[in-house]
Amino acid sequence: MTGSPQAPRCVVFDLDGTLTDSKQPLAPRMAAGLRDLLELRPVAITTGGTWELMDAQVLRHLDAPEPLLGRLYLLPASGTCAYHRVDGGWLRQYSRDLSAEQKVRIVDTLLSVAAELEILVADPWGELIEDRGGQVTYSVLGQRAPLAVKEAWDPDGSSKEALRQLVQERLPDMAVRSGRSTSVDVTRPGVDKAYGVRELARSLELPLSTVTYVGDRLGTGGNDEPVRSLQEVICIEVSGWQQTAAWVEALVARARHDGPERDREPLADSPTAATGSHR
Structure with a gap:
């Protein structure tokens, strides 16, 4: 694994092939890593799948307390809709449906x-x-x-x-x-995972340069590829949830060790990374 992305203020994860195997539930190790990361910063998960799949694959296995769920954002259907935890329920923030x-x-x-x-x-x-x-x-x-x-x-x-x-x-x-x-x-063109990332950053009032995207299909034609068009976003390509879990564990350990004053320092020993591009 190569590259040294900076520790982000928000992390967006693809689901299948990144956090889980295809349509499979979160493994305990991955769930623990996400809980630890949610203690430190907002986390979003996007997928080509439905809300129901996100519930079955993630929410039923995350076992996170309510304060942490308040930092979790869900972007199903490739970011064409978005949900955020409000008052103990999931509120739909937008939905850009096809006719x-x-x-x-x-x-x-x-x-x-x-x-x-x-x-x-x-x-x-x-x-x-x-x-x-x-x-x-x-x-x-x-x-x-x-x-x-x-x-x-x-x-x-x-x-x-x-x-x-x-x-x-x-x-x-x-x-x-x-x-x-x-x-x-x-x-529809332009209503995709990149759209979801932009809308998330806007709602959190974060510059795109403080967002990192982690996915397994950043190559040409892949459903993570649109995020590469966001030139400021750091894109991390992984191959399987085990690699993602290791990256998250290293990020959490570094952030806890360095404290908030060094939260934007580079994280070593990470998967392939590029700002606004895939390599």
Whole structure:
């Protein structure tokens, strides 16, 4: 692992592949790291998934007291909506939904392209298409496909990338991103994870330069890639929640050791980092 990002005033995490395995719950070690980090600064979690998945994967396993939950921000559906803890409940701060006409056109295109590429599954594990408000997600094997099956399908990512590229060609007015394992996400251009990060920084009255983003799909076509357009944000690429947990533990240890007066000093021995870019 290389790079030396500064200790941020706010950290935004991707979910699947970053904090958890795909659609799996937080591991105890990762949950402990997030609780420790929440004691020090605001934390946000974003995902291409739904609010319900965030609840099942994160909130039911975080075991955080109410004061810490007040520092947690949730950005499901790739940041097209946002939630914050207020008075013991989760308040929706905004939701940038697609229109009904847009959703129909997106669904028709996803299914027709999948059939054209001969990857349309006749007997999937659950629904192939999920309407997430501001995002439509296509899961090649179905929403409830077992993790081992998803990881075995298309190991080099070529089939999913072919799907993403062709859907993008057919929907030039939309943004088509590759999600984790077997999913492709479609949103309006500019309403994505970068949008969510900008809105979060604005609501917290923080400069973007004090925000760090941690994700596993910062490369071209990945659903974390839009965050790279925010030139001031430090982007950290990880490969799996274990690497994220180690990074969080090091960040927490350094912050506790140095105290608030040195809270912005570089953190060594971290995953790949770049300001406004991916490398």
